[in-house]
Amino acid sequence: MCLAVPGEVVAIEGNKAKVSFSGVFRSVDLSLVAGVKVGDYVLVHAGCAIQVVPPDEARETIQLFSEVFGDDEH
Numbered sequence: 001m002c003l004a005v006p007g008e009v010v011a012i013e014g015n016k017a018k019v020s021f022s023g024v025f026r027s028v029d030l031s032l033v034a035g036v037k038v039g040d041y042v043l044v045h046a047g048c049a050i051q052v053v054p055p056d057e058a059r060e061t062i063q064l065f066s067e068v069f070g071d072d073e074h
Contacts, residue, residue: 004045005065006058009038019044022062 007019007028017036019028021044029048030036041058042049053061 002045004043004050006041006043006053006061008058009036009040009042012036012038017042017049019049022066 005021007021007026009017009028010020010025011018012030015029015031017028017030018025019042026044026047028042028044030042031048033042033049033052036042036049036052041053041055043051043053043058
């Protein structure tokens with residue numbers, strides 16, 4: 001099974017982005033997705049952004065993950 005997780009792009013340098021996953025920051029490769037901007041939410045699989053997702057959809061998915069995994073901060 002594959003799992004992709006939405007995160008918010010907070011900085012971009014070349015083909016790499018700093019992405020926040022509920023406050024945990026990771027470097028993500030943007031080579032597969034064109035036109036990503038700071039503030040966009042991207043779906044990330046294996047360290048690569050695979051799709052830009054609408055903010056409301058990303059927030060809903062993040063909320064569902066936090067319910068499933070017991071994250072009390074959301």
